[in-house]
Amino acid sequence: MKKNPVIPLEFIVPFVLITTLFGLWGFANAVTDPMVQAFKKVLELDNSQAAWVQMAFYGGYFSMALPAAIFVRKHSYKKGILLGLVLYAIGALLFYPAAILQEFWFFCLGLYILTFGLAFLETTANPYILAMGSKETATQRLNLAQAFNPVGLILGLLVAQQFVLKNLQSDTIDNFAILDEAGKTLVRTTDLLVIRNPYVLLGATVGVLAILMYFVKMPEFRYSGNRQNFLQTLLGLKRNSKYILGVIAQIFYVGIQIMCWTYIYQYAEDIGIHSTQAANYQYVAFLLFFIGRVFGTALLRYFSGGDVLAGFSGGGILAILGVIFINNVIGLYCLVGLSFFMSVMFPTIYSLALEDLQEDDMKIGAAGLVMAIVGGAILPKLQGLLIDIGGPGVHDVELWGISEVNLSFVLTLLSLIIIANYGIFCTRKKFRI
Numbered sequence: 001m002k003k004n005p006v007i008p009l010e011f012i013v014p015f016v017l018i019t020t021l022f023g024l025w026g027f028a029n030a031v032t033d034p035m036v037q038a039f040k041k042v043l044e045l046d047n048s049q050a051a052w053v054q055m056a057f058y059g060g061y062f063s064m065a066l067p068a069a070i071f072v073r074k075h076s077y078k079k080g081i082l083l084g085l086v087l088y089a090i091g092a093l094l095f096y097p098a099a100i101l102q103e104f105w106f107f108c109l110g111l112y113i114l115t116f117g118l119a120f121l122e123t124t125a126n127p128y129i130l131a132m133g134s135k136e137t138a139t140q141r142l143n144l145a146q147a148f149n150p151v152g153l154i155l156g157l158l159v160a161q162q163f164v165l166k167n168l169q170s171d172t173i174d175n176f177a178i179l180d181e182a183g184k185t186l187v188r189t190t191d192l193l194v195i196r197n198p199y200v201l202l203g204a205t206v207g208v209l210a211i212l213m214y215f216v217k218m219p220e221f222r223y224s225g226n227r228q229n230f231l232q233t234l235l236g237l238k239r240n241s242k243y244i245l246g247v248i249a250q251i252f253y254v255g256i257q258i259m260c261w262t263y264i265y266q267y268a269e270d271i272g273i274h275s276t277q278a279a280n281y282q283y284v285a286f287l288l289f290f291i292g293r294v295f296g297t298a299l300l301r302y303f304s305g306g307d308v309l310a311g312f313s314g315g316g317i318l319a320i321l322g323v324i325f326i327n328n329v330i331g332l333y334c335l336v337g338l339s340f341f342m343s344v345m346f347p348t349i350y351s352l353a354l355e356d357l358q359e360d361d362m363k364i365g366a367a368g369l370v371m372a373i374v375g376g377a378i379l380p381k382l383q384g385l386l387i388d389i390g391g392p393g394v395h396d397v398e399l400w401g402i403s404e405v406n407l408s409f410v411l412t413l414l415s416l417i418i419i420a421n422y423g424i425f426c427t428r429k430k431f432r433i
Contacts, residue, residue, distance in 0.1 A: 004134040006141050011132040014219055019145045021081070021125045024088070024206065025118045026152025027159075029261075030286070031198055032057050032111065034160040034279065036262050038168060042191040043104055051384035054258055056108035058377035060091075060115025061122070061370055068123040069367030077128045078218045084120025085210035091117060092203030099196035102188060110199070117206075123370045126350055127362040132219075139305045139351035143297040146347040150290035157286060159198050161279035167194045233364045237357075242426065243365060246353025249422035250372035252415035253345045255379025256316075259412055260338055261285065262380050263405070266387060267335055270405045271328055281332060285339035292343030305348045310423030316341035316416045323409050324402065331406065338412075345419060352426050379415070383408045 007015050032053065040050035064087075072080035091114025098106035129145045130138045169187045237243050261282065268278035292312070299308050319341060322334030350369050357365050386408040399407055 004137050006133065006137045006144060008133050011219070015129065015132055015141075015145070017213075017216065017218070018081075018125050018128055019148050021121050022145055022149040023152030023155075024209075025121060026149040027156035027202070028088075028114065028118060028152075030153040030156025031160045031164075031202070032156075034157070034165055034265065035195065036265075038164060038191075038195055039104065039107070041168060042188055042195070045104070046388055051262075051381045052104070052108055053111065054262060054380045055377045056111040057115050058254070058258065058373050058375070060112045061119045062374035062377070063112075064116040064119035065123055065367040065370035065373075066364075068120040068370070069364050071120070072124050073363040076220050077124050078213075078220070080120050080124035081218075082210055082213060084117045084124065085206055085213065086117065087120060088114055088117030089203045089207040089210065091115070092199045092206065095196045095199035095203075099192040102192055107195075114199075119370055119373075122373075123363075123366050126347075126369075127354065127366045130351065130354065130362065135355060138355060139348060140297055140300045142347040142351050143293060143300060143344060147290065147293040147297060150286050150293065150343075153286045153289065154283065157279060157282055161276060163198055164194055165276050165279060167191075233361050237361070237365055237368065240356065242356060243353045243368070245422055245425060246349050247368045247372050249349050249419050250346070250353070250369050251375035252379070252418045253342070253349060253375070254373045255375035256412050256415045256419075257342055257346070258376035258380050259383050259409070260335060260342070263383060263387070263408070264332075264335055266405050267323070268332060270403055271332060273329075273332070281336050285336045288337065288340040289343045292340035293347075296344030296348070300344075300348075304427055305352045306423045306426030306428075308344055308423070309348045309352070310420050310427065312341045312344050313416050313420035313423060317413065317420065320409055320413045320416060324406050324413065327403060327406055335409075349419070349422065352422075379411055383411055386411070 036050045036053045039045060039053055068080060068084070071083065091110050091112070094110030094113060095107065098110055125145075126142065129142050133141055168191050264282055264285070265278045268274075268281065273281075296308055296312065303311075316338055319334045319338040323331050323338070325331075326334065350366075353369060354362050354365050387405050389404050
């Protein structure tokens with residue numbers, strides 16, 4: 001029996017265009033993660049205060065995902081994409097006045113609005129990709145599209161490392177903390193301009209892309225059945241255990257991703273590696289993330305999504321145990337290697353959670369999975385609080401010979417166990433502990 005094509009010929013051009021969006025939010029993710037460390041240095045914040053960067057970034061997803069889904073359901077995928085690009089550009093451009101006012105909350109506001117746009121893009125692009133072909137190849141198709149997300153991640157990290165982290169005076173002046181207020185103000189003004197510039201350039205680029213997308217003709221999938229009202233759709237989703245457990249698994253997955261990519265800098269700091277060098281390890285992590293996604297997409301041709309998810313989660317559990325219990329560069333290698341096992345999780349959970357839904361209901365169901373990105377706000381904040389237990393440093397206290405930064409990755413371990421169980425549930429329809 002001939003297998004269905006992953007991407008039907010008539011959808012190749014739309015598929016390529018929408019896939020570029022996956023790189024766009026990958027770029028935003030990667031350029032923002034190091035900003036936690038940058039704001040911590042420039043504005044003299046502790047770890048939990050600096051984590052408000054991630055609270056703003058991923059909180060925006062949570063706030064706007066459901067309104068985005070309602071908008072797309074009422075109008076069209078294309079209009080959802082256009083509005084998402086406009087909000088993305090506005091949020092990025094707000095970094096210009098934020099740098100002038102030198103207020104941390106203003107930067108967080110810019111990130112919050114920027115992720116309103118990302119919520120529109122992710123709520124729209126993911127189900128759009130799923131709809132471009134047969135249900136049998138939907139998981140593989142979404143993994144293929146998501147494979148371009150690491151390209152944006154690598155470019156974002158390159159910008160963060162070469163144009164932000166390397167140019168921060170507050171990170172290179174040994175006595176910054178003891179400078180007088182005038183000296184600190186001068187350094188802070190210069191550094192905030194360094195942080196501002198990539199976001200302003202990004203905002204301008206996204207604005208141009210929005211104009212281009214406006215003139216591109218895109219296919220639209222109209223639901224041919226009887227449309228349920230919004231409340232009926234929500235009640236139906238509530239009764240779908242595979243969907244509800246998928247949302248929960250997605251919360252923990254996004255938390256894992258952001259914890260590992262944000263606190264790789266603190267982990268490296270604990271073993272004497274500077275943040276600019278730590279960015280090199282993050283490059284390798286993103287490369288492994290890309291390789292893992294390509295490899296996982298190939299595996300999905302032969303194994304079920306649930307089996308692949310459970311298998312990759314098992315590998316991740318072994319890696320995170322090394323992160324927790326090995327307090328040297330080998331532990332850092334384990335943290336880098338975890339990105340390979342994380343690679344397939346987001347698109348596979350996404351597809352598994354939605355695969356039993358009608359196309360029209362997917363638009364609302366997608367909102368729940370995008371709202372689950374709030375895990376990237378909550379779990380890193382909790383990890384920041386754990387790291388701050390003994391003080392603002394990363395190795396102020398030890399428990400059973402393990403520093404607080406190592407021990408904080410217990411949150412990642414618990415999250416991986418939950419995701420592994422979701423993979424098993426999807427394969428065997430039961431949870432295992």
